[in-house]
Amino acid sequence: MIGDFDSRYRAVSSRDERFDGWFIVAVTSTGIYCRPSCPAVTPKRKNVRFYPTAGAAQYAGFRACKRCLPDAVPGSPEWDVRADAAARAMRLISDGVVDREGVSGLAGRLGYTERHLHRLLVAELGAGPLALARTRRAHTARLLLESTGLPITQVAFAAGFSSIRQFNETVRAVFAATPGELRRAGRRGGVSEGMERGEIHLRLPYREPLDIGGLLDFLGARAVPGIESYEGGVYRRTLRLPHGAGTVALSAGEGRIRCVLRLEDLRDLGAAVQRCRRLLDLDADPVAVDGAFAADPILGPLVAGRPGLRTPGGTDAEELAARAVLGQQVSVAGARTLAGRLVRNCGDGLPVSLQDPAETLTHLFPEPAAIAEAGPDQSGLPGARHETLVSLAGSLERGEVLLDPGADRDEARRRLLSLRGIGPWTASYVAMRALGEPDAFLPTDLGVRRALARLGHPGNPRGVEALAERWRPWRSYAVQHLWKSLGGAPKEKEARREETVA
Incomplete structure (x- = not known):
């Protein structure tokens, strides 16, 4: 879409904010690099060089513009x-x-x-x-x-x-x-909002439009007691980070997401910010996604009514995988109850330095090693699903299933499907939310099928899967629009037998 010089130069000339983060523009006559929307005078074509990342511009000897702060933009989708x-x-x-x-x-x-x-x-x-x-x-x-x-x-x-x-x-x-x-x-x-009481106040940029209310409502409806809370438009949760624990509060701001972090170790700041961005899908290109659906007879009206819908991700892929298993064949409320029980029985307590008497955040989600050793009384699951949860946790602990940000998504899906009790719904849900796969789809999901039936399409899984082919490569966003069309939290029940093999 923006691969050639002329297209990029037109974006720079028009100071188009939609392309901030997609590429960097460097100016040989000044030795600086900028975001495409920099308000400075448009440089002459002969003096312009384009780079895919700020690192590449720096490697070539350019320095960051002090006026437009090219590192303070959404990442490239x-x-x-x-x-x-x-x-x-x-x-x-x-x-x-x-x-x-x-x-x-x-x-x-x-x-x-x-x-x-x-x-x-x-x-x-x-x-x-x-x-x-x-x-x-x-x-x-x-x-x-x-x-x-x-x-x-x-x-x-x-x-x-x-x-x-x-x-x-x-x-x-x-x-x-x-x-x-x-x-x-x-x-x-006024780039940041300062630091108070050990809190780091930041503003996270994103590309317009953004349905932040729908995004936070989705997370709030699934908030697990002890590790998450949602009240007054503010979503809070605990974080397990490379060097220690942390907490974050996220809410809508003026053109930015308000992000308040408390960290046990400040070396985790960069990782915490990036994981919050993945959680809220802030590096997405909503114009491209919405544009792909605009003419579709099913999704077009849904997109027009809710532009900028994002796919909620997660701050911990291993946590989301465990929660996907906990959510098999139960309602959203039932999944929250089961996850809350697992947190109370197996999770680590939040460090005293991060605790706040007024908050409801008390624990970190259990690590795979703790889940692998849990008994059925601790998970509250029936025998077969408990075995699936323990098997998944053991595979994550041993490195047989990798769900880190650099995981091969196809390989992760194959490894997940090889585990007894995990079928296509769970594997696709993990790919969509834990791995940030933009093209995951859930043809057997009850919410997806009900939404399509309401919109006049037969709800059989084979027909649903065939229909969704025209929504590639953004089928994860199609799922979100279909769920939202139901008017509430969908009952994410897996009705397929492959999920419940004894």
């Missing part, structure tokens, strides 16, 4: 839609894998040597994994400088830098400013 190695690497880098495990860890997760991975990413993205991770660390550092009063030394290590010298050099190279200057400029510009 390309990395969520694509399933190739480059996209998987980008999702893992955004989650902080290079900072935690190094390039060798990233390469190992993707099944490549470090040298081959570097060549692949340079060819595809214009920069290697270290340069891309450097961009992520710089962005995290900017957030900390602008949103907290932490000493700059603490900001450096919390952002993932190994030394103060490396931190200072990177900030100067990326932003053409010292850390102190960046902190002062950010506060003057």
